[in-house]
Amino acid sequence: MSFNQSANSRFSKVLEKSQYSTADQFVKLCHVAKGNNVILGRSKSSESTRHLIYLGKVLENTAGTNLLSADLWLDVSFPHVIYITGTRGSGKSFDLGVLVEGVSKLNTETAIQNEVEPVTTFLIDTQSQFWTLGYPPNGGIPANASQLEELRQWNIPPNYISDLALFIPPGTDKITGTEQVFALSADQVPHEEWCALIGQDVYSPQGHVLGVALEALGSNFGVDDVISYIESDRNWRNVADLTRQAVAYKLNDIHKTGLFKKDGMKISDMLVPGRCNVFLLRDIRDVDKSLVTSILARQLFTIMGQHHRKKKHEAFFERDGDGRSLPSKVWLVIDEAHVVAPSDAQMPARDALVEYVKRGRDAGLSLILATQQPSAIDDRILSQVNIAFTHRLAFQSDINAAVNRVPTKALQSLKLNGSDVKEFTDMIRILDAGECFIGDQATSRAILARIRPRVTSHGGYSPV
Numbered sequence: 262m263s264f265n266q267s268a269n270s271r272f273s274k275v276l277e278k279s280q281y282s283t284a285d286q287f288v289k290l291c292h293v294a295k296g297n298n299v300i301l302g303r304s305k306s307s308e309s310t311r312h313l314i315y316l317g318k319v320l321e322n323t324a325g326t327n328l329l330s331a332d333l334w335l336d337v338s339f340p341h342v343i344y345i346t347g348t349r350g351s352g353k354s355f356d357l358g359v360l361v362e363g364v365s366k367l368n369t370e371t372a373i374q375n376e377v378e379p380v381t382t383f384l385i386d387t388q389s390q391f392w393t394l395g396y397p398p399n400g401g402i403p404a405n406a407s408q409l410e411e412l413r414q415w416n417i418p419p420n421y422i423s424d425l426a427l428f429i430p431p432g433t434d435k436i437t438g439t440e441q442v443f444a445l446s447a448d449q450v451p452h453e454e455w456c457a458l459i460g461q462d463v464y465s466p467q468g469h470v471l472g473v474a475l476e477a478l479g480s481n482f483g484v485d486d487v488i489s490y491i492e493s494d495r496n497w498r499n500v501a502d503l504t505r506q507a508v509a510y511k512l513n514d515i516h517k518t519g520l521f522k523k524d525g526m527k528i529s530d531m532l533v534p535g536r537c538n539v540f541l542l543r544d545i546r547d548v549d550k551s552l553v554t555s556i557l558a559r560q561l562f563t564i565m566g567q568h569h570r571k572k573k574h575e576a577f578f579e580r581d582g583d584g585r586s587l588p589s590k591v592w593l594v595i596d597e598a599h600v601v602a603p604s605d606a607q608m609p610a611r612d613a614l615v616e617y618v619k620r621g622r623d624a625g626l627s628l629i630l631a632t633q634q635p636s637a638i639d640d641r642i643l644s645q646v647n648i649a650f651t652h653r654l655a656f657q658s659d660i661n662a663a664v665n666r667v668p669t670k671a672l673q674s675l676k677l678n679g680s681d682v683k684e685f686t687d688m689i690r691i692l693d694a695g696e697c698f699i700g701d702q703a704t705s706r707a708i709l710a711r712i713r714p715r716v717t718s719h720g721g722y723s724p725v
C-alpha cells in the first residue's frame with residue numbers, strides 16, 4: 262500500500278514558504294521522497310506506509326534536500342512515550358487532540374489515518390475539555406470557525422470520533438448528557454497508594470495501620486469496611502488510638518468524595534479497539550485525579566500484560582486464542598500531567614506510571630504526557646521518552662528541563678527571516694501556537710513542525 266494519492270484526499274501544500282531556515286542537515290531521517298513524506302517514531306528506516314497517523318508539515322527550509330511542507334507522519338505500530346511541553350496556549354492540548362484523532366475510530370474515512378489499526382485510548386482530561394472529540398468543529402463559535410477555515414486550506418474534511426465514551430466522577434455536572442458516572446473499587450488500590458492518598462510513608466505508624474487493615478480485609482471491600490476495621494478496638498493491640506483515629510479520619514474524607522464503590526468500573530469493559538475513553542476530572546481534587554490515573558495505569562498494564570503474554574504463547578504453540586477481542590495497543594494520554602505525577606510530591610500515580618512505562622513495551626502500552634512545567638514530572642518516567650514535542654517556552658529553567666528530555670540532537674543554527682538565532686533555547690522562545698520542535702529518537706536531530714488543524718472541535722480555546 263502507499264499514501265492515499267487520490268487528488269481529492271491529498272493534503273494541500275499549505276506552506277509555500279517559511280520564515281525559518283536551517284543549515285543543519287539530517288544524518289538520519291525516514292524520508293519517503295515519493296510524495297515528500299517524513300515518518301517519525303520508527304526504530305528501523307523503512308518505506309512502509311502502514312500504521313501512520315498524520316501530524317502536520319515540516320516548517321523549516323532545510324539545507325540540502327529542502328523538506329519544507331513535507332507531510333509528517335507518526336508510526337503508531339510500536340509503543341511510544343511522548344512528552345509534550347510548552348507554555349499555556351502554545352498548542353499542547355491541541356496536539357493531544359491530533360494524536361487521539363489519529364488512532365481513534367472516526368466517523369468518516371480520512372487521509373489523516375494511513376492503514377491504522379485502531380487503538381484504545383484513555384484520556385485523563387484534567388480540564389474537562391476533550392468531550393468535543395465527539396463533535397466536528399462548530400462554525401457558530403469563532404474559534405471553531407477558524408479551525409474549519411484551516412481545515413479547508415489543508416484540504417482535510419472535519420470529522421468526529423464515533424466511539425467516544427465520557428466518564429465523570431460522582432457529584433459533577435454532565436456536559437453533553439451522555440456521560441457515565443464512574444467509581445473506583447477500593448480493593449484495586451495497593452497499600453502504597455493508600456499511603457500516598459493520606460500523605461503518609463508506607464513505614465510510618467499510620468502506613469502500618471493501613472497495611473494491617475488491607476491485608477486482613479483481602480478483596481471485595483469498600484472504604485467504609487477499611488474504616489470499620491481500623492475503628493474496631495478488638496482488631497488492635499499495641500497501636501496508639503490516636504494513630505488509628507488519624508487514619509480513620511482521613512479515610513472518611515476519601516469516603517465522602519463518593520469516588521469509591523464496592524463494585525467500581527471494570528476497565529476491561531472499556532478496552533474496545535478504536536474507542537476513546539475520556540475521564541473529565543476538572544472538578545475533583547488533584548490527589549483524586551492522580552488516584553484515578555493510577556488505578557487506570559495499573560489495571561492497563563496488568564490486563565494488557567497478561568493478554569500479550571498469552572498471545573505470544575498461543576502463537577508459539579499454534580493454539581487458538583480465547584476469542585476475546587482486546588486491542589493490541591492502548592494509549593494512556595494525560596493532559597497537564599504535572600498535576601497527577603509531580604516530581605516533588607508523593608502522589609498516587611507516580612509509581613504506577615513508572616511501572617506502566619517500564620512494562621509498556623511488551624504490553625502494547627503507550628504514554629502521552631502534556632505539561633506546561635517540564636521540570637515537574639518524575640524523571641523515572643521522562644527517561645523513557647522517545648518522542649518530544651517542544652512548543653514555545655519562556656523561562657530558562659523550563660527550557661533547560663524540556664531540552665534535556667528531547668531524545669535527539671538540538672538544532673545548531675536557525676535563521677528567522679534571515680537573522681541568526683544561535684541557541685536552541687532561543688529558538689524555542691520564538692515559536693507560535695501550533696509550531697514545535699519534534700525530537701524523535703530515531704531521527705538525527707529535532708525537526709521544526711507545524712501541527713495540522715484538528716478535525717474534531719477543539720474545546721480548549723480561551724473564552725473571549
Ligand SMILES: Nc1ncnc2c1ncn2[C@@H]1O[C@H](COP(=O)(O)OP(=O)(O)O)[C@@H](O)[C@H]1O
Pocket residue numbers: 347348349350351352353354355356404411694695696711712713714715719721722723
Ligand atoms: N496546530 C494548531 N493549529 C492551529 N491553531 C492552534 C494549533 N495549536 C494550537 N492552536 C491555537 O492555540 C490555542 C491554544 O492551544 P492549546 O492546545 O489549547 O494550548 P495549551 O498549550 O494551553 O494546551 C488553540 O485554542 C488554538 O487556537
Ligand SMILES: [Mg+2]
Pocket residue numbers: 353354355596721
Ligand atoms: Mg491545554
